[in-house]
Amino acid sequence: MTDLPIVGAALTLDSLDTHRDWLIERQRDLELQDFIDAEILDGDWHPLVTRLRALLDGYQGRMGIHGPFWGFTIASEDPDIRAVVTKRLLQGLEVCEALAATHMVVHSPFTTWSYTNMTKDPGAFEDVIERCHMTLAEAVRRAESIGCNLVLENIEDRDPAHRTLLANSFGSEAVSVSLDTGHAHCAHISHGAPPVDYYVRIAGNRLRHVHLQDVDGYADRHWSLGEGNIRWHSVFEAIADLQSEPRLILELRDHDRIRDSAAYLADLGLAQ
Template sequence: MSNLPIVGAAMTLDALEAHRSLMLEQPRDLELQDFTSGEVLNRDWMPLVERARKLRDGQEGRLGIHGPFWGFSVATPDPDVREIVKKRLLQGLDVCEALGATHMVVHSPFTSWDNNNLDFFDPERKTMIELCHLTMADAVKRAEEIGCELVIENIEDKNPRERVILANSFNSEAVAVSIDTGHAHYAHGYTAAPPVDAYVLAAGNRLRHIHLQDADGYADRHWSLGRGTVNWHAVFDALNTLSSNPRLIIELRDLTQIPLSIKYLQDQGLAK
């Protein structure tokens, strides 16, 4: 058990208050979920930052946030919408700086439609990548300045390598790859994408962050680990080939089940 990886969790501040002793018992990485919406980012969010500082006093793991994502794509072709997306990303990084957070999750722009159609319209993905650069360039520069990583999470991605190519295109240590196991399992079960462990192997040491959730290969369940059909032994076998030390973040719909998921990984001899 001593050499096993230590898993962290994504949660709201209310859940952190409930799970504080769990998050302090080991150096567990923490991801805060309170800063994803424009409603929060457009108002005074410093009271949330102050609350976070108090609640995580003594926490030794790394800290990050799930960045804003509702209602937009980082590859939007609309210049007016792009300005709003740029603003949201920078607002999220302002929060990261105030918190001392060192990662922010950004959603991938690639869809299942793209997988079947971009070869006809944008075969080398140049336009898609250019649009992402137009949207994210300021955020990447800001992330470099504050020592924060933007980790690009798969949503509908069928090809696990496209996000790696996108992340590499920025030529910046501030942009890396994230995997959501439930999203990958959905893509595997519903769109015939590779299995979850193949996403890990495709990312290789560009993988700096992973959302651990269980699912059934049909929908984005965010179930407690062990409830669904993700092959966790295969996933952790793949993770064990890496040296990039990705943050292992349990991300559930029912936050009360975070301890149950940790216990499942402990019982399986996979993590602690």
């Protein structure tokens, strides 16, 4: 039996049925992405959960959801906006409890603009951290109570350390770091950020979740692995040095290519 890590996938209800047997065969990591929209969270999502739970009969792997993110930042200066963001995150955690999901992806507040401007403004980084605490405090308590991990995903982040510092600032095992390989590679190629494996090594064992997708370094492609130019050997060598065993989630635009990407990694001898 190989010691190579096992990759899973980000799926919706529409694609879960197609990949169900593949997931259950190795109890692969799973991320459900049906709950990112306000319309779903404000509506009656319980029938959707019932259908998902039926499809997942026999599944015992690590499962989570992608949390809501459209149209907001977790570091808004406006207290009214922060209240809405808190509401959305709590709605997402309510879904997590109903599904017995144990992670929820939350988007990082750090931007290309903030990277180039925070240093010239004394206290600006600390202000971002404080606003994130105002927004997330209740969600962190809720996540702790239901055994869910809020994983902070890089979006525009140019400094890999920022999310780790933010996660650590909560002093809670319910907050940790996520990595999106495509976002990191775009930041590296287009904005001079470190390469993807550095994002892994700087997060260290605070890294608990990874979105695997390939890109050209210009746009957020979510291509099948091997179609872009990410150096996958260096990424998986860095992951192999961790003890945190992050969830490895293929997050592709074309869900029909998920098994192709898993096969690509297997052919390289990097994962199964």
